[in-house]
Amino acid sequence: xxxxxxxxxxxxxxxxxxxxxxxxxxxxxxxxxxxxxxxxxxxxxxxxxxxxxxxxxxxxxxxxxxxxxxxxxxxxxxxxxxxxxxxxxxxxxxxxxxxxxxxxxxxxxxxxxxxxxxxxxxxxxxxxxxxxxxxxxxxxxxxxxxxxxxxxxxxxxxxxxxxxxxxxxxxxxxxxxxxxxxxxxxxxxxxxxxxxxxxxxxxxxxxxxxxxxxxxxxxxxxxxxxxxxxxxxxxxxxxxxxxxxxxxxxxxxxxxxxxxxxxxxxxxxxxxxxxxxxxxxxxxxxxxxxxxxxxxxxxxxxxxxxxxxxxxxxxxxxxxxxxxxxxxxxxxxxxxxxxxxxxxxxxxxxxxxxxxxxxxxxxxxxxxxxxxxxxxxxxxxxxxxxxxxxxxxxxxxxxxxxxxxxxxxxxxxxxxxxxxxxxxxxxxxxxxxxxxxxxxxxxxxxxxxxxxxxxxxxxxxxxxxxxxxxxxxxxxxxxxxxxxxxxxxxxxxxxxxxxxxxxxxxxxxxxxxxxxxxxxxxxxxxxxxxxxxxxxxxxxxxxxxxxxxxxxxxxxxxxxxxxxxxxxxxxxxxxxxxxxxxxxxxxxxxxxxxxxxxxxxxxxxxxxxxxxxxxxxxxxxxxxxxxxxxxxxxxxxxxxxxxxxxxxxxxx
Amino acid sequence: xxxxxxxxxxxxxxxxxxxxxxxxxxxxxxxxxxxxxxxxxxxxxxxxxxxxxxxxxxxxxxxxxxxxxxxxxxxxxxxxxxxxxxxxxxxxxxxxxxxxxxxxxxxxxxxxxxxxxxxxxxxxxxxxxxxxxxxxxxxxxxxxxxxxxxxxxxxxxxxxxxxxxxxxxxxxxxxxxxxxxxxxxxxxxxxxxxxxxxxxxxxxxxxxxxxxxxxxxxxxxxxxxxxxxxxxxxxxxxxxxxxxxxxxxxxxxxxxxxxxxxxxxxxxxxxxxxxxxxxxxxxxxxxxxxxxxxxxxxxxxxxxxxxxxxxxxxxxxxxxxxxxxxxxxxxxxxxxxxxxx
Numbered sequence: 006x007x008x009x010x011x012x013x014x015x016x017x018x019x020x021x022x023x024x025x026x027x028x029x030x031x032x033x034x035x036x037x038x039x040x041x042x043x044x045x046x047x048x049x050x051x052x053x054x055x056x057x058x059x060x061x062x063x064x065x066x067x068x069x070x071x072x073x074x075x076x077x078x079x080x081x082x083x084x085x086x087x088x089x090x091x092x093x094x095x096x097x098x099x100x101x102x103x104x105x106x107x108x109x110x111x112x113x114x115x116x117x118x119x120x121x122x123x124x125x126x127x128x129x130x131x132x133x134x135x136x137x138x139x140x141x142x143x144x145x146x147x148x149x150x151x152x153x154x155x156x157x158x159x160x161x162x163x164x165x166x167x168x169x170x171x172x173x174x175x176x177x178x179x180x181x182x183x184x185x186x187x188x189x190x191x192x193x194x195x196x197x198x199x200x201x202x203x204x205x206x207x208x209x210x211x212x213x214x215x216x217x218x219x220x221x222x223x224x225x226x227x228x229x230x231x232x233x234x235x236x237x238x239x240x241x242x243x244x245x246x247x248x249x250x251x252x253x254x255x256x257x258x259x260x261x262x263x264x265x266x267x268x269x270x271x272x273x274x275x276x277x278x279x280x281x282x283x284x285x286x287x288x289x290x291x292x293x294x295x296x297x298x299x300x301x302x303x304x305x306x307x308x309x310x311x312x313x314x315x316x317x318x319x320x321x322x323x324x325x326x327x328x329x330x331x332x333x334x335x336x337x338x339x340x341x342x343x344x345x346x347x348x349x350x351x352x353x354x355x356x357x358x359x360x361x362x363x364x365x366x367x368x369x370x371x372x373x374x375x376x377x378x379x380x381x382x383x384x385x386x387x388x389x390x391x392x393x394x395x396x397x398x399x400x401x402x403x404x405x406x407x408x409x410x411x412x413x414x415x416x417x418x419x420x421x422x423x424x425x426x427x428x429x430x431x432x433x434x435x436x437x438x439x440x441x442x443x444x445x446x447x448x449x450x451x452x453x454x455x456x457x458x459x460x461x462x463x464x465x466x467x468x469x470x471x472x473x474x475x476x477x478x479x480x481x482x483x484x485x486x487x488x489x490x491x492x493x494x495x496x497x498x499x500x501x502x503x504x505x506x507x508x509x510x511x512x513x514x515x516x517x518x519x520x521x522x523x524x525x526x527x528x529x530x531x532x533x534x535x536x537x538x539x540x541x542x543x544x545x546x547x548x549x550x551x552x553x554x555x556x557x558x559x560x561x562x563x564x565x566x567x568x569x570x571x572x573x574x575x576x577x578x579x580x581x582x583x584x585x586x587x588x589x590x591x592x593x594x595x596x597x598x599x600x601x602x603x604x605x606x607x608x609x610x611x612x613x614x615x616x617x618x619x620x621x622x623x624x625x626x627x628x629x630x631x632x633x634x635x636x637x638x639x640x641x642x643x644x645x646x647x648x649x650x651x652x653x654x655x656x657x
Numbered sequence: 658x659x660x661x662x663x664x665x666x667x668x669x670x671x672x673x674x675x676x677x678x679x680x681x682x683x684x685x686x687x688x689x690x691x692x693x694x695x696x697x698x699x700x701x702x703x704x705x706x707x708x709x710x711x712x713x714x715x716x717x718x719x720x721x722x723x724x725x726x727x728x729x730x731x732x733x734x735x736x737x738x739x740x741x742x743x744x745x746x747x748x749x750x751x752x753x754x755x756x757x758x759x760x761x762x763x764x765x766x767x768x769x770x771x772x773x774x775x776x777x778x779x780x781x782x783x784x785x786x787x788x789x790x791x792x793x794x795x796x797x798x799x800x801x802x803x804x805x806x807x808x809x810x811x812x813x814x815x816x817x818x819x820x821x822x823x824x825x826x827x828x829x830x831x832x833x834x835x836x837x838x839x840x841x842x843x844x845x846x847x848x849x850x851x852x853x854x855x856x857x858x859x860x861x862x863x864x865x866x867x868x869x870x871x872x873x874x875x876x877x878x879x880x881x882x883x884x885x886x887x888x889x890x891x892x893x894x895x896x897x898x899x900x901x902x903x904x905x906x907x908x909x910x911x912x913x914x915x916x917x918x919x920x921x922x923x924x925x926x927x928x929x930x931x932x933x934x935x936x937x938x939x940x941x942x943x944x945x946x947x948x949x950x951x952x953x954x955x956x957x958x959x960x961x962x963x964x965x966x967x968x969x970x971x972x973x974x975x976x977x978x979x980x981x982x983x984x985x986x987x988x989x990x991x992x993x994x995x996x997x998x
Contacts, residue, residue, distance in 0.1 A: 335667040373734070384989075
């Protein structure tokens with residue numbers, strides 16, 4: 006037995022293991038219905054291969070892994086696929102997901118299968134068999150095992166996790182006691198796959214019987230040792246167990262394989278042995294059913310896909326006294342509000358607790374920063390600071406305090422004297438950080454896309470310009486060639502340029518000549534200006550009179566003068582108009598007549614669209630159009646005449 | 658039964674804030690007894706009065722802030738403030754002095770900042786410092802060791818600040834005060850001319866020893882970690898030792914520094930206040946050491962004989978900064994230089 010290193014923090018909650026570890030594992034009979042979620046593991050969900058109505062045999066592949074990180078799914082018993090639909094998943098979110106429902110036929114008839122001698126095949130074959138057996142980590146996270154066994158780096162130490170540090174759970178304890186031979190066989194297969202690394206089976210010292218049985222079974226076997234570690238939660242966390250057994254910490258952002266380490270659960274080792282030696286895929290597991298509401302607390306060999314309600318009925322759980330139903334342990338498990346969910350490959354415990362068994366729902370008090378959370382945090386964080394940051398939504402600060410390294414073990418919340426649900430705050434903060442990160446990435450993506458588009462448009466424009474220039478150059482060259490071929494001919498471009506220059510000169514002389522003063526316009530303007538001045542002054546005068554201003558008198562004189570001027574300007578204008586034979590009144594009348602005629606035409610055209618007697622209206626339109634044209638002609642004629650008159654008067 | 662839907666963990670320790678506070682209160686009892694033995698009934702009267710005031714002010718402010726009264730008042734934090742103030746104030750404090758101190762501590766220093774957990778300064782120390790500045794005469798009127806007032810006489814003093822019968826010498830300056838205002842005498846000459854100094858020092862030492870015992874009890878119960886008190890005592894001891902070695906006639910010895918005034922009360926009951934001190938272990942070491950250093954400086958060169966209130970308030974101010982620079986390395990960040998701050 007090698008050295009054991011300490012890890013920071015940890016707590017000692019009441020173990021509560023005796024309720025379930027005193028009796029042997031009981032095989033639960035095949036239930037009437039099995040519900041198999043397609044995603045029981047980390048990674049991509051499996052793809053359903055069969056259709057509703059298909060008869061399946063026990064161990065038959067029903068859904069296949071999609072991609073590298075995924076896992077196959079097999080029928081846990083024989084029967085018929087009756088439904089493939091969305092059901093509530095055994096997940097904290099209680100969301101629904103695709104499930105295959107098998108109505109069992111009670112025959113429990115195996116598909117043809119056979120084991121092999123692992124020593125007779127190569128590593129590739131072994132790995133392929135483990136992969137096709139759909140084995141995932143059975144400790145809780147459910148990571149596809151074959152992926153972890155396909156290490157890219159040299160593995161020096163294989164750690165088998167049998168710590169089972171969560172209170173209440175005894176599935177691994179009983180598994181070791183009853184299947185130590187198979188577990189060791191599985192460990193040997195894993196070692197063969199990883200080129201025979203040293204192996205330590207980490208187990209908490211509260212499982213004395215399991216330790217004794219395991220040590221007994223290991224006599225005479227080299228390379229595998231039992232690492233008995235002090236009982237302290239969460240020693241079974243992968244990172245913590247690695248530190249306890251090797252003294253090393255997995256650096257942030259790395260995986261254990263980077264240190265030459267790999268960690269597998271003891272249940273996974275047994276599943277691997279079954280897959281290789283017996284040819285049986287992962288279709289059942291040992292699950293602890295415990296808690297004060299369970300009359301027959303103990304460990305059960307349960308088919309994957311068994312409904313929690315069926316398992317509870319078999320373990321005689323009293324639903325009336327169950328206050329909280331937890332899947333997993335009391336420290337990290339999640340509550341189920343619906344017992345119509347399935348036992349999946351990673352379900353190690355169903356805890357049916359009575360009302361007073363677990364911590365009651367308490368109002369939490371203020372954080373007094375007592376620091377006890379910091380003392381127990383196995384990730385060596387400052388939970389009290391993270392709490393303040395999460396509460397204040399200061400996510401950047403939370404991240405700089407290594408929020409991402411929180412393993413959500415719950416030790417801080419367990420010990421908190423103010424009973425603050427700390428883990429919930431961290432989950433919230435992690436979720437927000439994730440969302441914000443995704444949003445930032447989206448924004449960044451949009452920005453990039455916009456910039457790329459802008460650049461593309463600029464590039465296109467430039468390319469066009471280039472082409473145009475190239476064409477111009479080519480044309481010039483062609484022209485030059487033509488000229489070279491026929492030098493006597495007049496240069497058409499030079500001729501055109503000469504013409505343009507001539508025209509320019511001509512127009513320039515026109516512009517320079519001062520246009521004759523428009524006497525009529527000047528008169529009109531003068532009349533308007535004097536009128537306005539008069540108006541202003543009159544208003545000023547009335548104001549001044551009203552307020553009794555002393556300058557009212559002088560104003561009065563100004564107004565009188567202005568009135569005279571305005572009258573004079575008006576007279577001059579009308580005299581000029583008479584002289585020209587212009588009559589503004591007459592022009593206005595003509596304009597009015599033209600506009601009215603136009604309006605009549607438009608009105609008629611409108612009514613034409615809806616009218617029944619279209620022909621009559623069309624005739625009217627023709628007449629109206631004629632009238633309109635006549636009015637317009639009269640107006641134009643008058644305007645033409647007046648313009649001509651004005652020009653005549655200007656000429657001299 | 659309807660199934661509860663809660664977030665993990667589903668189990669909880671029996672650890673409660675009120676339990677922590679209760680232990681802190683219990684741990685002050687040895688010091689309280691020692692103080693009463695040497696200086697009479699004054700501290701006890703003070704204590705009861707302070708508790709009544711603290712609970713009343715707490716309830717009143719909670720009501721004004723529209724907060725539930727029972728859960729907050731039962732956390733015991735107001736009582737801890739009351740205890741600390743009563744123990745720190747002179748045994749000859751009149752009723753109004755305690756009232757002002759408690760009012761300022763509970764209402765201003767604690768609730769105006771948002772109540773328990775949100776106050777940047779230690780409430781008891783803010784109350785104490787206010788009184789020290791505003792009423793220096795009353796605050797330095799420490800009981801004499803030969804104080805023979807009975808309970809009735811002490812009670813009379815408490816309300817009227819006179820004692821019928823006119824007993825003389827019931828109050829005197831504290832040893833620290835004497836040692837500071839030496840009137841040009843060396844410490845040796847002072848001890849020779851003033852026989853009360855020796856007696857005062859021994860009383861002070863006993864009281865400090867009692868607080869030390871209570872504090873060690875809390876440490877054993879893991880109510881707080883050793884970092885802040887040990888750092889404080891070490892830095893105070895180190896400064897005192899160095900200066901005493903240099904000029905023993907001018908600077909009191911390490912023992913006199915550690916076992917006089919409010920040294921142990923502060924080290925185990927005030928510096929350890931989690932709300933207002935630094936967070937991480939390294940931070941607590943810096944916080945404690947800073948308090949020790951400031952205490953030595955103020956005791957030696959400042960205008961006040963003892964300096965805990967000011968030293969602690971100053972370090973309270975520095976706590977957020979200390980926190981920023983003492984963030985511990987998380988698991989897996991050992992080799993990470995960025996995180997080393």
